[in-house]
Amino acid sequence: MPRVSVLMPVYNTKPDQLREAMDSILSQTFTDFEFLILNDCSPNxxxxxxxxxxxxxxIVYARNERNLGISGARNRLLDMAQGEYLAVMDHDDISLPERFVKQVTFLDAHPEVGIVGTLTKGMSKGTVKPRPTTDVEIKKMLMAHCNLSHPSCMLRASVLKEHGIRYEEMFSPAEDYSLFARLIPVTQFAILPEALFIYRDWEGNTSxxxxxxxxxxxxxIHAFMRRxxxxxxxMAQAHIMRKWRYRLFGLVVLSKEQTFRESKWKLFGVLPVWGKKEALTKIL
Incomplete structure (x- = not known):
């Protein structure tokens, strides 16, 4: 039985990008893994x-007789997996050579942690966005938005099996976010403070x-997380309130340089408004 099962669904992937993704897995310094590749009935x-x-x-290759969609494909990969740990991988990204060895070493040393991600680097700009690394801070972040890179994660298979947690079709294409949300009450999270994953950010991304x-x-997802x-x-609501300093009558004033997801603020009863703080008197 391999220590790690690598789970990679593929569908209409560009050949050069698929080769890059596969090469990055096969070049890992940690070698005790099975590489499960599931073709979700790609017409290509x-x-x-x-x-x-x-x-x-x-490499273990399989092809679906019909297209199951991303949640169905990911669940079939879960059923195929034999490993103690499950390494998520997307078909057009790149895992750096030491990703697996560092994640396996961390999970071996921290049995209380059921999922560990890494920092990620954007392929086009090469930027690495900071992320919290401790359990509570990661979970507070997830309460507001999904800023944990799913394909950089390694999960403890026993946690998913024990709690019957799988990918949920009703939340596709945010099936990764719903999986994280279901895991929040039952295990601890961690993010390694190293960029061990390269994310291909382009107009064809699902996001x-x-x-x-x-x-x-x-x-x-926010509805059941709040419940x-x-x-x-x-705690997440309080953090957002502190981060943006002050709220008056449900308004938050943002400079033009600051970005936000409108839905995130609405969930916490906040209406974003562009402008300067001095403009509050005019707005009110």
Whole structure:
């Protein structure tokens, strides 16, 4: 039985990007893994040709007879997995060579942690965004928005099995966010303070193409997170209030340099307004 199962669904992936993703997994310094690649009935024959051009015995390739969608595909990969740990991977990103060894070492040393991510680097700009690394701070962050990079994560398989947690179709394409939300009450989170993952940010990403659907799904996810984690929800609300200094009659004034997701603020009863703080008197 391998220590790690790498879970990678593929669908209409560009051949050069798929090769980069596969090469990054097969080049890991940690080698005790099975590499599960699931073709979700892609109409692009190049996907299968690329995968079958590799002869590494750790690769386990399967193809769905019909398209299951991202949640269904991810769940089938969960069913196929034999490893103690589950390494999520997307078909067009890159895992740096020491990602697995550092995540496995961390999970071995911290049995209370069920999911560990890493910092990520944007492929186009090379920027690394800071993220909290401790359990409570990560969970507070997730109360507001999904800023934990799903394909950088490694999960403890036993936690998912014990609590019956899987990807939920009703929240697709935010199925990763719903998975994190279900895990919040049952295990601890961590993020390694190193950029061990390179994210391909381009106009074809799901986060760009299906932004409206993801935002709608987030409303449902926030609803059950608030119900199941009232203390964390209150802490997150207090954190947002402190971060933006002051609220008057539900208004928050943002400079033009600051960005936000409108839905996040509405959830906490805050209406974003562009301008300077001095403009509050005119607004009111």
């Amino acid at each position: 024959a190049d996907v299968e040709e690329v995968v079958k051009s590799y002869t590494d015995p750790r 760009h193409k299906q932004a409206k659907k993801m935002e709608a799904a987030a409303y449902g 199941d984690n009232p203390e964390l929800w209150a």
